[in-house]
Amino acid sequence: MRRSIVGGVATAALGMAGPAFAVEAQQVGERLRVEERPTVGIDARVGLGNFTGDLGRNTRVGPLFGITASAYPWEHGGVEVGYEGQRLPIRDERLRDDGRGEGVWRNNATLLAKAGPLIKEKWRPFVGVGVGLSYLNPSDGADAYYNNDWQTELPVAAGLDFRLGHLVAGARATYRFVGGEGLVRNPVTNADEKGSLFNGNVMIGGQF
Numbered sequence: 001m002r003r004s005i006v007g008g009v010a011t012a013a014l015g016m017a018g019p020a021f022a023v024e025a026q027q028v029g030e031r032l033r034v035e036e037r038p039t040v041g042i043d044a045r046v047g048l049g050n051f052t053g054d055l056g057r058n059t060r061v062g063p064l065f066g067i068t069a070s071a072y073p074w075e076h077g078g079v080e081v082g083y084e085g086q087r088l089p090i091r092d093e094r095l096r097d098d099g100r101g102e103g104v105w106r107n108n109a110t111l112l113a114k115a116g117p118l119i120k121e122k123w124r125p126f127v128g129v130g131v132g133l134s135y136l137n138p139s140d141g142a143d144a145y146y147n148n149d150w151q152t153e154l155p156v157a158a159g160l161d162f163r164l165g166h167l168v169a170g171a172r173a174t175y176r177f178v179g180g181e182g183l184v185r186n187p188v189t190n191a192d193e194k195g196s197l198f199n200g201n202v203m204i205g206g207q208f
Helices: 002-032
Strands: 034-051 062-074 077-089 103-115 123-138 149-164 167-179 197-207
Touching: 034 077, 034 167, 062 103, 062 197, 103 149
Parallel strands: none
Antiparallel strands: 034 062, 034 197, 062 077, 077 103, 103 123, 123 149, 149 167, 167 197
């Protein structure tokens, strides 16, 4: 008899809790303003950039190319994940012809969170912060002094996107705090050269 009573009470409690949980989840979604059909997109980007600090004295400004997928689950915020490839020319008097023709290939993956308002359904200024990981690979003629290296990155970005229908274009600047530098050593101190990375790019793609 007691088991039947307890079972009935538990069933009734669950029956009342179910709608309560559903209402609470709906309220949380409304407060976060999660979009029922989030905007998603993909784009291609090109740009230029270089290391700063000691690393920047060993390299020149180099071109980059990237592909990025993005989503906007919230009215004023979104996330993107992308790949970026870049070649940074080397300038180093220890190499033949000061390293002309040599370079460092950078292959990067980045996850970025973005925040910014959509103005008049077209303009979206934004700021972003995220995490990234790069693999650096020097050309064969530079590998006597330059090493293959994994670098962690903390990117901070600011930019402006313009949407016209399903077409989107934009420009941004990204400053990346770099960690784990082991690309090249200082010839005097034998310490790893340090620096950050600054890139700018333009992009074009589609959003749906």
